[in-house]
Amino acid sequence: MNRRPILLAVLTLTAAAALTLSACGSDDSSKGKDNDKIAEAGNGAEKPASPSTSAQTPAGRPKIELPSDVTYEFEWKKTGDPQKDAVLNDAEQRIKAVDMAVAKQDPLDKAYRFYSEGTAAAGSQEYIQEFVDHKARTTGLTRYYNERVDLKDDGTAALVYCEDQSKAFNRFLKTGKTDVTPVTKDSYVAYAGTLRKNDNGVWVTERLISERGSEKCRA
Numbered sequence: 001m002n003r004r005p006i007l008l009a010v011l012t013l014t015a016a017a018a019l020t021l022s023a024c025g026s027d028d029s030s031k032g033k034d035n036d037k038i039a040e041a042g043n044g045a046e047k048p049a050s051p052s053t054s055a056q057t058p059a060g061r062p063k064i065e066l067p068s069d070v071t072y073e074f075e076w077k078k079t080g081d082p083q084k085d086a087v088l089n090d091a092e093q094r095i096k097a098v099d100m101a102v103a104k105q106d107p108l109d110k111a112y113r114f115y116s117e118g119t120a121a122a123g124s125q126e127y128i129q130e131f132v133d134h135k136a137r138t139t140g141l142t143r144y145y146n147e148r149v150d151l152k153d154d155g156t157a158a159l160v161y162c163e164d165q166s167k168a169f170n171r172f173l174k175t176g177k178t179d180v181t182p183v184t185k186d187s188y189v190a191y192a193g194t195l196r197k198n199d200n201g202v203w204v205t206e207r208l209i210s211e212r213g214s215e216k217c218r219a
Contacts, residue, residue, distance in 0.1 A: 062111035064096045067103050070138055075145040084149040087157045087195055090115055090203040098124050099138055102131045120205040139171040139178055156196050157203060162217035163189045190214035
């Protein structure tokens with residue numbers, strides 16, 4: 001499949017499952033399972049990419065530095081609501097921080113844990129660990145779109161969005177080989193997350209579920 005793996009362990013089926021995915025399009029309710037693992041890394045001598053080390057910004061937020069071949073298209077629009085825009089910004093930083101941890105081969109990297117807690121952080125740790133186990137990282141372009149943010153009375157925020165992985169691949173560090181795979185329905189993933197603003201003013205992701213092969217996101 002032309003995509004990065006999403007571990008079932010990442011799909012934390014908690015109360016967040018009640019979140020609707022209607023923002024991503026049609027109302028297909030079938031759940032796509034990730035039955036494909038990262039392929040076995042070959043034997044070779046190519047040196048793995050070495051992204052810069054994460055550092056703290058003056059505002060206390062981790063600095064996200066990624067390999068030049070890891071790129072994004074965030075089509076998330078400004079809402080005009082400062083709180084909703086902050087939710088989108090911190091969710092974007094979490095996504096990038098996870099990819100940075102993959103590139104650094106560090107399942108306990110501080111940056112992604114700055115933006116996530118609870119089951120979401122635990123799921124990300126397992127996701128990153130799989131890349132470490134296979135000596136691989138991500139490469140290519142990932143697109144994010146069809147977002148929606150709802151602020152709840154209990155102080156949480158519900159965020160749904162789509163991810164297009166059709167131009168994102170696995171790259172193996174020992175060989176430098178990129179596993180370029182064809183685009184399929186599983187290249188499109190719908191996400192639903194629950195975020196809460198912590199004492200530092202950061203919207204941290206607490207729970208996250210996904211639906212791979214979502215028809216809602218094939219647009």
